[in-house]
Amino acid sequence: MATIVESKELVETVIASLVAGVGITAVFSVAIWGGARFADLSRDGRPLAAGAVAALGALALATTVVAVVFGIVVMTSK
Amino acid sequence: MVIVVGTALAFDFTNGFHDTANVVATSISTGAARPQVAIGIASLLNFVGAFISISVAATVAKDVVDASVITPTIVFAGLVGAIAWNLITWWFGLPSSSSHALIGGVVGSAVAAAGLDAVLAEGLVGKVLIPAVIAPLLAFLVAGLGIGFAYWIVGRQRPGPVTRGFRYGQVVSGGLLALAHGTNDAQKTMGVITLALIANGTLSANADPPVWVIVSAATAIALGTYIGGWRIIRTTGSRIIKMDAAQGFSAQGAGAAVILASTHFGFPLSTTHVINGGVMGAGAGKRVSAVRWGVAGNIVAAWLLTLPAAAAIGAAVYGVTRIFGTGALGPVLVTLMALGLIAAAFARRSQQGAPVPAG
Numbered sequence: 001m002a003t004i005v006e007s008k009e010l011v012e013t014v015i016a017s018l019v020a021g022v023g024i025t026a027v028f029s030v031a032i033w034g035g036a037r038f039a040d041l042s043r044d045g046r047p048l049a050a051g052a053v054a055a056l057g058a059l060a061l062a063t064t065v066v067a068v069v070f071g072i073v074v075m076t077s078k
Numbered sequence: 079m080v081i082v083v084g085t086a087l088a089f090d091f092t093n094g095f096h097d098t099a100n101v102v103a104t105s106i107s108t109g110a111a112r113p114q115v116a117i118g119i120a121s122l123l124n125f126v127g128a129f130i131s132i133s134v135a136a137t138v139a140k141d142v143v144d145a146s147v148i149t150p151t152i153v154f155a156g157l158v159g160a161i162a163w164n165l166i167t168w169w170f171g172l173p174s175s176s177s178h179a180l181i182g183g184v185v186g187s188a189v190a191a192a193g194l195d196a197v198l199a200e201g202l203v204g205k206v207l208i209p210a211v212i213a214p215l216l217a218f219l220v221a222g223l224g225i226g227f228a229y230w231i232v233g234r235q236r237p238g239p240v241t242r243g244f245r246y247g248q249v250v251s252g253g254l255l256a257l258a259h260g261t262n263d264a265q266k267t268m269g270v271i272t273l274a275l276i277a278n279g280t281l282s283a284n285a286d287p288p289v290w291v292i293v294s295a296a297t298a299i300a301l302g303t304y305i306g307g308w309r310i311i312r313t314t315g316s317r318i319i320k321m322d323a324a325q326g327f328s329a330q331g332a333g334a335a336v337i338l339a340s341t342h343f344g345f346p347l348s349t350t351h352v353i354n355g356g357v358m359g360a361g362a363g364k365r366v367s368a369v370r371w372g373v374a375g376n377i378v379a380a381w382l383l384t385l386p387a388a389a390a391i392g393a394a395v396y397g398v399t400r401i402f403g404t405g406a407l408g409p410v411l412v413t414l415m416a417l418g419l420i421a422a423a424f425a426r427r428s429q430q431g432a433p434v435p436a437g
Contacts, residue, residue, distance in 0.1 A: 010208065010212065013339045013343055017216050021223075021332040021334075021336065026228065029231040029232050036235040040236075071338060
């Protein structure tokens with residue numbers, strides 16, 4: 001039984017690591033993409049598009065922060 | 079018991095000295111943080127991390143060896159085996175695993191003292207050996223996938239803002255990795271001290287680590303982190319691959335995710351294994367040939383040697399200690415001999431010149 005429980009825990013560890021590690025890197029990359037595109041579009045005189053990518057970047061940054069905090073809270077909840 | 083606790087804290091110090099530099103290596107090598115700043119933050123977060131969980135301490139104290147046959151002398155010998163292996167790998171600049179050195183040392187001395195029955199095979203395999211294999215591979219996979227997504231998303235943008243963004247991100251990912259390291263690694267020392275206290279009859283069999291154990295372990299690993307590790311920073315941060323900031327972020331994010339998730343379930347991982355797996359994954363995710371596989375191979379060899387080598391040293395130290403009986407004389411003499419050897423090693427090192435700082 002102990003082995004079964006540990007196998008389940010190992011699988012959960014793998015899934016949590018993949019979701020958190022890959023997910024946060026991808027979402028944070030979107031935040032950086034938003035910031036970089038905002039600067040380019042602003043310089044090109046396209047304020048609407050710049051605002052849209054800035055909003056997307058800000059949302060991605062907020063998601064990153066929430067995911068990190070959520071991860072720490074879950075980790076410390078046991 | 080005083081000698082055992084002191085030795086455990088000395089191990090914790092060498093753990094920080096040896097291991098935690100790996101946590102900051104990626105930040106330093108990508109230019110995300112200056113070495114002293116990165117190490118200062120890592121020390122602080124290692125200290126904080128030690129307080130946020132005791133699952134790993136419980137595993138080390140209760141699931142690896144049979145506490146009913148353990149004596150303080152066995153714990154002492156295991157600790158000396160782990161410290162010796164840490165210092166040997168530090169001497170040669172190889173990232174080993176302090177965690178597995180500790181477990182190997184304790185298992186080796188327990189087997190020397192009480193035979194194979196002293197080992198809880200299910201716990202050792204299920205909670206230490208299998209995660210030890212899976213964790214670096216998982217970090218490799220997570221970092222490789224992460225950097226693949228990152229390049230796909232930001233690949234066509236100007237490099238300046240992208241690099242700056244990921245460098246800012248590395249402040250957080252490096253901090254998370256230090257926090258993760260503190261919570262997983264400091265707990266191993268807490269677990270061993272708790273095991274010794276149980277063996278001594280000071281604590282009951284199912285007791286958790288007392289607050290003074292947690293505070294002292296947190297302090298020792300934080301001090302070790304602050305003081306040491308330059309040679310190993312160089313190995314991890316620049317010799318395995320030349321990293322950009324996105325790779326550094328991906329490697330650190332992967333390492334933090336794997337360690338935090340594993341800590342939640344009480345798996346005593348090696349941060350060194352995980353971060354090196356992440357670094358290699360981030361390198362291979364960009365270009366497989368970017369990874370210096372020769373250096374990576376040396377590191378893997380050191381990983382494979384850690385458990386048996388530390389176990390052998392732990393067993394040998396137990397044998398030497400028992401020559402002087404079951405009292406405090408053996409541990410005192412072994413401690414004096416070990417201190418003499420360490421002093422001689424450091425004296426020789428200082429004659430040869432200081433370790434090479436991170437490049």
